[in-house]
Amino acid sequence: MILLAIDCSANLCAACVYDALAGRDLGRSVLDLGKGHAEHLMDVIAEALQRAGKTYADLGAIAVSTGPGSFTGVRVAVSTARGLSLALKIPAIGVTTLEALAAEAAKTFPGRAVLAALDAGRAEIHAALYDGDGRLCHGPRAMSLEQAAALANQASPVLAGTAAALISEAAGANFDIGASAPTADIATYARLAAAKGAGGGKPKPVYLREADAKPQAGFVLPRAVP
Structure with missing residues (x-):
């Protein structure tokens, strides 16, 4: 099966095309953005597909990082994965950061x-x-x-x-430490999603903190009663 993996949970806007049978990354595109994932993600996906020599029709599943991480970035990636899943009629599989x-x-x-x-x-x-x-x-x-x-x-x-x-x-102790990055390599998300399969339902963002932006109730006008 060929998977498309996408990750916007941190500063990177990343996508890769992954061959689950061969266990290898066929092509990827990664931008170090910080912000602006929504404006660039579809172009990043298109470039990864081009480098892999694949099209959307070749995909069997979508893997996506569901966070925790950037509130906006996670939302962009998950909504994109779910949209592609619906359009292509293939499963979307969530993997947490x-x-x-x-x-x-x-x-x-x-x-x-x-x-x-x-x-x-x-x-x-x-x-x-x-x-x-x-x-x-x-x-x-x-x-x-x-x-x-x-x-x-x-x-x-x-x-x-x-x-x-x-x-x-x-x-106050010395622990062995692995990678100290805010997110994993994009192919790791693809590999884990391939191992999970499609039985987990639709991916949902993992938000461990509420969004900073909240409605300002003090400025809401009262609703007129007819």
Whole structure:
């Protein structure tokens, strides 16, 4: 099966075409944007398809990073994946940022538990703990740095993600640390989605914090009653 994987959960706007049978990336396109994923994602997808020598008609599934990460970026990627899924009549498969980071750490440290954790700012950590077989044990959830450090001391895992060094320092111990990036390689999302298959339902964004922008109720005009 040929999958298209897309990720906008962090600064990157990334897409790749992946051959699940051969287990390899056929072509990819990655832009380091920071912002503006919505304006560029379809062009990034088109370039990945072109480099792979494939068209939309060749795709058997869509893989997408569901976060946690950039609120807007995750929403853009998930809505695009679901739209393509509907238009092409193929499944869309969600993979969280944390499980992708954990999977990459597990390749370097096989058989070890992994605590994948992102520094979400405001003294908040977004984390999930996976056992040595890659099964989710705890989370994903928002927690304080102190809570993340206590979890690390309890489980003695490999640490991965942007909060890895923070947790190691707060825990007062030396942990093995995998990649400290805010997201995984785009092919990792494709590989994990291919292993999951299409039985998980429609992908949904993983938001561990409410959006910063909220309706300003004080400026809402009262509704006229006829």
